[in-house]
Every structure is written in C-alpha cells, then in structure tokens.
Amino acid sequence: MKGFVKNPVTTSRIFVGKVVQDPLRVAHAAAESVPKPLRPLVGKVAWPVARVAKVTIRKMWRRMARVPLNDSRAVFDAGHMTRALDMLKPHERWVFIKRRLALYEGERGALLPNPIPPKPKVIMGERVPGRALHIVTNALPFTQAGYTVRTHRIVTAQKAAGLDPHVVTSWGWPALQGFPDAEAFEEIDGIPYRRLLPGGGGEIPMETRGRITRGAEDITELVRQLRPQVLHAATDHRNGSVAMAVRERTNTPFVYEVRGFLEETWASRDPARIGTERHLLMREREATIMNSADAVVTLAETMVGEIVERGVPRERIFLAPNAVDASLLSAEYDGMALRRQYGIGEHEIVIGSVSSIVAYEGFATMLSAAALLKSAGTPVKVLLVGDGTERENLLAQVNKLGIGDIAILPGRVGPDEALQAQAAIDIFICPREDLRVCRLVTPLKPVEAMALGKPVILSDLPALAELIGAGDPGILVQAGNPEALASAVAELRDDPERRRKMGAAGREEVAAKRTWSSLANTYREIYESLAR
Numbered sequence: 318m319k320g321f322v323k324n325p326v327t328t329s330r331i332f333v334g335k336v337v338q339d340p341l342r343v344a345h346a347a348a349e350s351v352p353k354p355l356r357p358l359v360g361k362v363a364w365p366v367a368r369v370a371k372v373t374i375r376k377m378w379r380r381m382a383r384v385p386l387n388d389s390r391a392v393f394d395a396g397h398m399t400r401a402l403d404m405l406k407p408h409e410r411w412v413f414i415k416r417r418l419a420l421y422e423g424e425r426g427a428l429l430p431n432p433i434p435p436k437p438k439v440i441m442g443e444r445v446p447g448r449a450l451h452i453v454t455n456a457l458p459f460t461q462a463g464y465t466v467r468t469h470r471i472v473t474a475q476k477a478a479g480l481d482p483h484v485v486t487s488w489g490w491p492a493l494q495g496f497p498d499a500e501a502f503e504e505i506d507g508i509p510y511r512r513l514l515p516g517g518g519g520e521i522p523m524e525t526r527g528r529i530t531r532g533a534e535d536i537t538e539l540v541r542q543l544r545p546q547v548l549h550a551a552t553d554h555r556n557g558s559v560a561m562a563v564r565e566r567t568n569t570p571f572v573y574e575v576r577g578f579l580e581e582t583w584a585s586r587d588p589a590r591i592g593t594e595r596h597l598l599m600r601e602r603e604a605t606i607m608n609s610a611d612a613v614v615t616l617a618e619t620m621v622g623e624i625v626e627r628g629v630p631r632e633r634i635f636l637a638p639n640a641v642d643a644s645l646l647s648a649e650y651d652g653m654a655l656r657r658q659y660g661i662g663e664h665e666i667v668i669g670s671v672s673s674i675v676a677y678e679g680f681a682t683m684l685s686a687a688a689l690l691k692s693a694g695t696p697v698k699v700l701l702v703g704d705g706t707e708r709e710n711l712l713a714q715v716n717k718l719g720i721g722d723i724a725i726l727p728g729r730v731g732p733d734e735a736l737q738a739q740a741a742i743d744i745f746i747c748p749r750e751d752l753r754v755c756r757l758v759t760p761l762k763p764v765e766a767m768a769l770g771k772p773v774i775l776s777d778l779p780a781l782a783e784l785i786g787a788g789d790p791g792i793l794v795q796a797g798n799p800e801a802l803a804s805a806v807a808e809l810r811d812d813p814e815r816r817r818k819m820g821a822a823g824r825e826e827v828a829a830k831r832t833w834s835s836l837a838n839t840y841r842e843i844y845e846s847l848a849r
Contacts, residue, residue, distance in 0.1 A: 386417065396593025398425045423524025427555065428598035430605070432526050433533045433562040439541050441567055448481040448545040449844060452536065452556045456484060456510055459491040459499065461732060462673055463639075463761040464576065468551065470642065472508045474833035475840055483543060487555060488513040488532035489521070511539065529555050533562040540567045546848045547572060549840075550610075553579040554599065557606035570847040573610035574637070575624060579603060581754035585677045604628060611847050614840075617759040619779045637839050639761040640831040641768040645736075646824055648769070652740030659700070659725050661741070666810050667698045668744045668774075671735050672762050674705030677755055679748035679776065681707075681714055685799035686748075686806060688718040695807055696723055702738040704729040736765070743816065744809055745771045749778060751796035756780055764831055767791075767823030772816045774805050786830070790823030 385404050393401035402421050408414045426432055451472060457465050472482040491499050492514050503510045513535045515521050522528050532555075540548070540563055548571035550560035560571040580599035584590040604627040607613050613634045615621055621634050653663065661667060668687070672678055680701060687699045699720070701711070708726065715724045730738065739745070745766035749755040759780045763773050767784070773791035775781040785791050792808070794801040809816050 396590045396595035423526040427525035444546045450545040451484045452550040474837040478837035485511045488528045554602040570611040575615040585752045643832045645768045650737045650740035655741045669700035671702045674708040679750045682748045686802040689803040699724040745773045747775045749776045768827045770820035772819035
C-alpha cells in the first residue's frame, strides 16, 4: 500500500493514523508492508486492534449521525439563533460541533449589546482639519455595486470640495472573499483606500464578533495615525459597532450613514424570517447605533421616517440622497456600439436595467411583461446587465417563456460598460417587489438613468415615487404586475417624443437635487458641526 514503509515503528504509526479509513484493509496492508519474518507478529497485533477499531468507528458514526448539525444550520439560517445553539450544546464534545457553536455564538454575539470589549483610551494628537475616515463593508475595485459606487462618489466629491476623505474596509476584506493578493493600501482617483488584511500570525476569526473586534483594534490604531476629525460609518451594524468602539477609545465623533435596513433586506428573501430572533436582534442593534451616533445620514424621506420611528430625533438626521456626478448630465456614452455587440438593431426599442440581480429587484416581472409584449406583436428587446443570486433563475425563466431571441443577460460588467449599457437602453425599468425594504430604500441606478436622459418605469412604491419628484420623468406601475408593466412599456414604445420629454424632465430633476458636488456641502456642514 502506498505510503507504508518497511519499518515496524513507522508502519504502526501510519496504521493508527489511517485506521479510521478502513481498519481491516489497513491492518492487512500493515502486515503485508513489513518483512516476512515480522508479518505474523504484526498480524497478531493488527487484526484484533483493527476489529475493535472498526466496531468503535461504527459506534462513533452512529453517535455523530444523531448530532443535528444540518438541522441546526437550517434553524440558524431561518433566524432562530438561540434554538440552533441549544440543539448543538449537548454534542459539544465533538471538535467540529465546538467550531460550529463558536461560529453561531460569534454571529449572535455581534448583535447583542456591547459586542466589542472595551479598551483603554488612546492619546490623540491634534486633529487634521477636514479629514474624515469612512468605514465601509467593501469597496471598489473588488466589488462593483451601488454601495461601493456611492462610497466612491461621496469621497471623490468631498475631495473636490476641499475635504480630506480616507476609506477603510471591514476586517479581512477582500482577502477572505477570494482575493488573497489584495494590497493593504491603494489610491483610487486620488482617494486613499486601506484594507485590514489578515496577517502577522494568530487565528483568523471566522465569525462576525471576532472580526469586528479585530477591526476595532486596527481602526483605533489607524485613527491614532491619521487623526481624523470624524468617523463616517456606512451601514450595516458591523461598521457601526466598530465606529462606536473606536469613538470610545479615541473621542472621535461618528456619523452613521443608513443606506438600507439590514433586517429588512435579510427578511426579503423569506417572509417567514420576519419576527424571528435574528430579525429582531438586527433591528434592535441598528436602532442602538442610530441613536448612539452623533449624526445620522440617510438617502430618502421614507428612510428618515423609519429612523425617526426608531427613536432618533429628526434634527439629528440629514438627507443625502443617491446622486450622480454632474458630468454625467452631459456625458455621451456609445450605447450603439454595445447594441451592435449584442445584435440589437438601431431602431429596436430596448427596455432593461443595470443592477445587482437579486429577487427583490423584481426582474421576473419584467421578463414576463416582455413575453406579453412579444405575444401581442409589440416586441421589445430586454437588456439586463449585472449578476447575483437570481440570475440563474431568470435565465431559466427566459427559456420557459420562449423569449431567448429578445432577452439578453450578459452578466457582470465593469463600471464604464455599465454606463454604456444604460445608454443603450431606451426605457429604464425598476420593477422592485412590494416588500418593506423596497418601500423604504431608494436605489442608485434609476438616478443614473435619469441623468442620462432615459425615461423610467418604476414600481409604485414610496421610495421609488420619491425619485420622480414633481416633474414627469417616469411612470409608476403596480409592483409585481406584468400586465401593468407591459401596458406602460407599450405606451412609450411607439412615442419617441414622449420618451424625449420624460428624459429631459429626469435630467432636470437630477440636476436640481441629486449631484454629488451639491451633497459634498451637506457632509461638510455635518462634519464641521461635530468638530466644534
């Protein structure tokens, strides 16, 4: 047998190490692997031990089969965190159960009060005027999403306005997400980005409480070096908890930017999660951070109302809606080149979106509407650019509906090609589902489409209706209703003049209220008020 050597001592060690695989087969291999004179001796020892080992292993696997590991995972994922822990505790003598318990306890512990242990105060030097340290989950260039784009647009606008923004991402990112070669420091468009990468030995925490504890330690040291006037943490609670801990250690005020409501996004994947322990703990932790922050920034009036309901005084909440670079209002992107790349004719009408492909975005409704239009003899092309957990399901829906000739789902693209795709679309669709998270949170991509002069069709939800304003840049339709969406598309399909007027109205709305340069002044005022 490969791996055995003709040495009785070494053979016995290998025998013990490999006996768990197949004790009897290993015993036979052990006997065969030694010189013939020694084989009877080895056989007398190996065979009885092997038989006992085989019985022992059978008993061990029977016991392990009774350990509800998979059941506990399903219970934990459903939001019943304590129940999952209780299921595993009777079996914690098993090493792998101890590891799972540590994971679950760390995840739950991150949502409880005071998840990060206190540390002594740090002696700080004089603060650098206008310097802000943005604490975010992830960032460009490794993650391309509305969250990361918003971060970069904010900091570049702040820099242009004379502020000194720095960005730091969550501990372990992106190395633990599959980018082991990421550098700890990078400048992107003149903005310093820092990454808290594992290194220097020691165990790597795999659960949230351990990671945010390490993050607080590293960011405390970073604050001591950079001496910012303010910490600016973007949701969710993991960044907020780190900012709270660092404030306590360094006396640096912090802004909490609420870009979404984590518990609502989590519950949107399964309505049965609403009201579970995890759902309620996430909500409570987010509310605690909002109330503890020196100021709260958010994206829309619908979100302001929700934050007020969680106990934050209205005067401590500031509005900084999703916006665009002013240059986008006059930018020209070669949408025709992209249309030709995907075989879309010059005069064909293209509906679609550029987005993360997740269930609550409602793109299944858009595909169903396209199928209805095709059946009615008023076909359109569908261009849906992006990637996410729902993309495979949408591809299956395309096949089921028989619209593979009109639906194009190219997957993830870079930021420039994403804007090129926006330019290639004639009617931008945002068909979000009627879920609480969608009623509260405004997306970024429709704002970009309006800036590029595209008419938009949006689900009739409060956060989306707020995007349209007083003009006529778009149409609101009932969420989850393919017939209503198909009817709205048909209205615009053969009316280029109306599409032009709607696009112009959208540009005016964005120019008046939604440019990053104007919002940089909002941030400056907040920072200056906290630094006094």
